[in-house]
Amino acid sequence: MTAPNAKPLIKSKFFVVFVPYLWLFLFFLAPFLIVLKISLSQTAIAMPPYLPTFDFSEGIGAAFSELKELSLDNYAFLFSDSLYIKSYLSSLQIALISTALLLAIGYPIAYGMARSPKAWRPTLVMLVILPFWTSFLIRVYAWIGILSREGLLNTFLVWTGLIDTPLTILSTNIAVYIGIVYSYLPFMVLPLYAALEKMDESLLEAASDLGCPPLKTFWVVTFPLSLPGVVAGCFLVFIPAVGEFVIPDLLGGSSTLMIGKTLWAEFFSNRDWPLASSVAVILLMILVIPIVFFQNAQQRQQERDS
Amino acid sequence: MAAKASGPIKRTFTPWDDPSAKPFIQFENVTKRFGDFVAVDNLSLDIYEREFFSLLGPSGCGKTTLLRMLAGFEAPSEGRLLLEGQDISGVPPHRRPVNMMFQSYALFPHMSVEGNIAFGLKQDRMPKADIDARVAEMLRLTKLEPFAKRKPHQLSGGQRQRVALARSIAKQPKVLLLDEPLGALDRKLREETQFELMDLQQELGLTFVIVTHDQEEAMTVSDRIAVMDHGKLVQVASPAEIYEFPSSRYVADFIGDVNFMSGKVSAVTDGGVEIRDDTLSCSIAAHLENPGTKVGDDVWLAIRPEKMRISLDEPGDTATNCVSGEVWDIGYLGGVSVYHVKLANGNVVKSTVTNQTRLVERPIGWEDKVWLTWPHDAGVVLTA
Amino acid sequence: MKKGPSLFNVVSVTLGFAFLYLPIILLVIYSFNSGRNVAIWAGWSTKWYVAMVQNQQLLDAAWVTLRVGLLSATVATVLGTMAALTLVRHGRFMGRTLFSGMVYAPLVMPEVITGLSLLLLFVAINFDRGFWTVTIAHITFSLCFVAVVVQSRLVTFDRSMEEAAMDLGCPPFKTFFVITLPIILPAIIAGWMLAFTLSLDDLVIASFTTGPGATTLPMRIYSAVRLGVTPEINAVSTVLIAVVTVGVVAASLITKRQEAERQRAERLAGAAP
Ligand SMILES: Nc1ncnc2c1ncn2[C@@H]1O[C@H](COP(=O)(O)OP(=O)(O)OP(=O)(O)O)[C@@H](O)[C@H]1O
Numbered sequence: 008m009t010a011p012n013a014k015p016l017i018k019s020k021f022f023v024v025f026v027p028y029l030w031l032f033l034f035f036l037a038p039f040l041i042v043l044k045i046s047l048s049q050t051a052i053a054m055p056p057y058l059p060t061f062d063f064s065e066g067i068g069a070a071f072s073e074l075k076e077l078s079l080d081n082y083a084f085l086f087s088d089s090l091y092i093k094s095y096l097s098s099l100q101i102a103l104i105s106t107a108l109l110l111a112i113g114y115p116i117a118y119g120m121a122r123s124p125k126a127w128r129p130t131l132v133m134l135v136i137l138p139f140w141t142s143f144l145i146r147v148y149a150w151i152g153i154l155s156r157e158g159l160l161n162t163f164l165v166w167t168g169l170i171d172t173p174l175t176i177l178s179t180n181i182a183v184y185i186g187i188v189y190s191y192l193p194f195m196v197l198p199l200y201a202a203l204e205k206m207d208e209s210l211l212e213a214a215s216d217l218g219c220p221p222l223k224t225f226w227v228v229t230f231p232l233s234l235p236g237v238v239a240g241c242f243l244v245f246i247p248a249v250g251e252f253v254i255p256d257l258l259g260g261s262s263t264l265m266i267g268k269t270l271w272a273e274f275f276s277n278r279d280w281p282l283a284s285s286v287a288v289i290l291l292m293i294l295v296i297p298i299v300f301f302q303n304a305q306q307r308q309q310e311r312d313s
Numbered sequence: 314m315a316a317k318a319s320g321p322i323k324r325t326f327t328p329w330d331d332p333s334a335k336p337f338i339q340f341e342n343v344t345k346r347f348g349d350f351v352a353v354d355n356l357s358l359d360i361y362e363r364e365f366f367s368l369l370g371p372s373g374c375g376k377t378t379l380l381r382m383l384a385g386f387e388a389p390s391e392g393r394l395l396l397e398g399q400d401i402s403g404v405p406p407h408r409r410p411v412n413m414m415f416q417s418y419a420l421f422p423h424m425s426v427e428g429n430i431a432f433g434l435k436q437d438r439m440p441k442a443d444i445d446a447r448v449a450e451m452l453r454l455t456k457l458e459p460f461a462k463r464k465p466h467q468l469s470g471g472q473r474q475r476v477a478l479a480r481s482i483a484k485q486p487k488v489l490l491l492d493e494p495l496g497a498l499d500r501k502l503r504e505e506t507q508f509e510l511m512d513l514q515q516e517l518g519l520t521f522v523i524v525t526h527d528q529e530e531a532m533t534v535s536d537r538i539a540v541m542d543h544g545k546l547v548q549v550a551s552p553a554e555i556y557e558f559p560s561s562r563y564v565a566d567f568i569g570d571v572n573f574m575s576g577k578v579s580a581v582t583d584g585g586v587e588i589r590d591d592t593l594s595c596s597i598a599a600h601l602e603n604p605g606t607k608v609g610d611d612v613w614l615a616i617r618p619e620k621m622r623i624s625l626d627e628p629g630d631t632a633t634n635c636v637s638g639e640v641w642d643i644g645y646l647g648g649v650s651v652y653h654v655k656l657a658n659g660n661v662v663k664s665t666v667t668n669q670t671r672l673v674e675r676p677i678g679w680e681d682k683v684w685l686t687w688p689h690d691a692g693v694v695l696t697a
Numbered sequence: 698m699k700k701g702p703s704l705f706n707v708v709s710v711t712l713g714f715a716f717l718y719l720p721i722i723l724l725v726i727y728s729f730n731s732g733r734n735v736a737i738w739a740g741w742s743t744k745w746y747v748a749m750v751q752n753q754q755l756l757d758a759a760w761v762t763l764r765v766g767l768l769s770a771t772v773a774t775v776l777g778t779m780a781a782l783t784l785v786r787h788g789r790f791m792g793r794t795l796f797s798g799m800v801y802a803p804l805v806m807p808e809v810i811t812g813l814s815l816l817l818l819f820v821a822i823n824f825d826r827g828f829w830t831v832t833i834a835h836i837t838f839s840l841c842f843v844a845v846v847v848q849s850r851l852v853t854f855d856r857s858m859e860e861a862a863m864d865l866g867c868p869p870f871k872t873f874f875v876i877t878l879p880i881i882l883p884a885i886i887a888g889w890m891l892a893f894t895l896s897l898d899d900l901v902i903a904s905f906t907t908g909p910g911a912t913t914l915p916m917r918i919y920s921a922v923r924l925g926v927t928p929e930i931n932a933v934s935t936v937l938i939a940v941v942t943v944g945v946v947a948a949s950l951i952t953k954r955q956e957a958e959r960q961r962a963e964r965l966a967g968a969a970p
């Protein structure tokens with residue numbers, strides 16, 4: 008607002024900006040710097056299990072001399088051991104394939120919802136959101152009972168006579184795909200629906216009026232107009248899927264390599280915090296480009312709305 | 314500014330012509346910039362107590378900005394704003410004795426009609442009984458009694474408009490600012506409400522500053538109209554003066570329909586002027602409002618279409634103020650018809666005729682050769 | 698031009714919803730299985746629910762989760778609303794890009810990274826891990842979700858309502874509480890509910906940031922699941938699903954009824970003089 012009448016507001020305005028800013032700075036941004044620092048440290052059998060710890064009680068000088076102990080050893084190790092590189096690549100691959108599957112499955116659902124009678128739409132949207140409110144862990148768990156060798160799917164298929172020996176689905180990458188698609192479906196459907204619902208139906212009528220056949224209308228009118236939703240949905244599922252832990256851990260097998268799982272194991276089982284940190288740093292570097300893209304898209308969306 | 318030939322126009326309320334009258338609101342060389350963009354450009358304006366003042370102008374010319382500065386939502390970048398002689402530039406909106414009726418009405422959706430009307434009074438910590446009495450009074454004035462307990466979304470557009478009005482006058486502000494208050498209403502309701510607004514202003518004795526897009530509305534309700542363009546005032550005058558004595562082609566064109574004839578001044582007589590144009594078969598004789606005009610100046614004669622007489626018969630004197638042409642188009646508007654006459658030089662001149670007879674008996678038809686004439690005092694000679 | 702939904706649309710929506718709901722329905726049904734094997738139906742029983750309420754560890758964990766959820770959702774709602782106000786109302790200010798980055802990035806940040814980095818922060822500043830660290834962690838990521846929800850309401854908020862209040866003599870600070878807040882309240886409540894369920898739901902970040910005595914329900918469920926599928930977990934899951942479903946459905950029914958009332962009233966108003 009304007010200069011003179013803004014005066015009494017200045018304090019509260021500053022407060023409104025400052026408090027969440029400080030919070031996010033302290034608990035979101037600052038921790039990354041610590042991760043970066045620890046990724047350059049050495050593993051130690053101590054608590055905390057890394058060196059140097061920069062104990063400032065011994066004076067700045069001592070802390071400064073410890074600076075020299077930082078090294079890139081962890082990163083060198085990451086790149087020398089093919090396990091990590093394979094984990095990264097396999098994570099990206101799984102996330103990419105899952106995103107493609109989600110788009111292929113989510114688009115018809117979102118499209119059907121957006122073209123449904125107006126009165127149903129709020130209910131349909133709620134039905135998409137509802138599973139998202141129920142626990143992620145429980146939804147993943149539900150699939151264990153379905154996909155396991157003695158699980159419901161195999162029992163059903165054997166009972167129908169389609170197969171006679173149970174299929175092994177649990178503990179394979181297929182189960183991971185199913186899990187990711189299932190858990191992330193609302194995140195794909197909702198932005199797609201939002202974009203498709205906004206679209207004026209008279210555009211389709213105009214296109215067909217001008218002689219465009221329905222399928223072509225879809226490709227030249229509907230799909231391009233829904234692109235913001237497609238982009239938002241893909242980022243919204245791809246980025247977290249790359250670092251997914253619960254799904255590969257519970258549904259995948261020992262051969263399922265995903266970086267979230269590797270990091271977890273490095274941290275909790277091997278207690279190698281510096282190595283886990285460097286795994287996180289590299290993962291962040293891989294994701295930083297899509298994250299910045301996502302953030303820009305969000306901001307543009309917001310500016311367009313206002 | 315206003316043409317000084319205000320003789321024939323009768324007025325009773327004309328404080329702006331009285332040098333001893335003190336202006337109520339004064340803009341003194343006010344400029345408002347948004348970044349590099351100048352929304353209001355070095356504007357000076359006096360508004361008098363109890364005046365019904367209209368701001369008229371094309372979209373984006375700075376009308377809303379002017380109101381918002383008065384209400385205190387924007388501070389002038391330069392210049393001063395005075396209310397009753399006091400500089401109010403530093404007074405925040407909630408301490409100004411000025412209330413605004415918003416274009417979007419800005420009714421509080423979570424409060425009833427009563428709650429909305431009482432809101433401003435509660436801010437003044439008025440005793441409850443007084444608030445109730447005032448709210449009842451406002452409901453009566455705006456004929457909203459049956460809807461007192463409703464929420465804004467339970468009202469029709471016209472009812473909402475009246476709630477917004479009631480809310481903004483409940484505090485009996487010294488000045489009421491109205492930003493396109495009737496913009497969202499249909500034509501019939503708008504015309505009714507215009508008269509209600511005028512009655513209300515008379516009854517309460519308030520000063521109204523109203524922004525409107527609708528020139529007819531401005532003509533109907535105002536004591537004075539300010540025509541704005543690009544952040545500047547072009548003319549400030551009473552509706553009749555603005556219509557009959559526009560100060561420039563811009564104003565003439567903006568308010569109502571007008572024909573322009575351009576030419577050079579060929580002779581200046583006592584209180585009159587002769588204009589010639591090579592492409593025109595006649596010379597033009599007109600009253601002169603602008604004493605500075607000399608022979609050889611480029612000027613325009615602005616004549617309203619209803620002041621152009623149209624006839625199928627050749628008049629006696631065709632040498633001055635008489636042109637002939639062919640009926641190019643006829644616009645039938647019900648009460649009047651507008652004849653578009655194409656002259657020999659290719660210009661089209663409009664003439665409005667009241668339809669006193671039924672359509673079938675109308676004598677002038679398409680492609681008829683017609684004569685247009687006008688008296689000396691029908692048009693205004695404009696130099697800009 | 699009005700056609701019913703096409704067959705293709707009906708089929709894709711139906712299949713989609715079947716895919717979304719079938720696993721949950723099966724999970725709920727098998728929580729009433731009297732046998733231990735999840736795939737073989739051995740008759741109705743509620744014994745797993747009895748086992749569940751007798752499992753003290755589970756109840757303790759539920760209590761921790763509830764406390765963390767209530768506290769973190771409330772703080773996150775306050776901070777998230779402030780962040781949304783900042784994003785929508787404060788045009789350009791120093792560090793705005795950084796700020797909006799910090800608000801949007803946690804929405805997609807892999808949980809393992811958030812969890813690890815927060816833990817390392819707590820270790821570095823020597824903060825005892827437990828209830829408080831989990832709460833702080835949950836506030837941090839759920840405040841961003843609240844900010845997005847509230848922000849989407851704020852961008853459509855007609856600011857002339859605030860101006861009208863000030864014009865009528867209401868000071869700016871008071872205006873926020875009597876005008877702005879009541880109007881955006883539904884979005885704030887939705888934000889709170891989202892923050893609360895996110896907190897109830899979180900396994901990864903809690904696992905990193907927790908300490909002794911602050912084991913949350915998802916952590917308990919996770920360790921039980923790792924040991925194999927048992928109907929007792931199905932029972933716990935069913936209870937959680939029921940609680941959330943009732944909450945969400947009730948909330949949406951209330952808003953729906955208000956909407957219907959509004960529409961009825963609008964029709965009435967249309968008929969009035
Ligand atoms: N807050 C602002 N920031 C930047 N430019 C602004 C702002 N407010 C108004 N303007 C600009 O100032 C000019 C005048 O705006 P204003 O709203 O006063 O026009 P107006 O005459 O009321 O137009 P309309 O008839 O369309 O309401 C416009 O060009 C507008 O773009």
Ligand SMILES: [Mg+2]
Nearest residue numbers: 376377378492
């Ligand atoms: Mg305006």
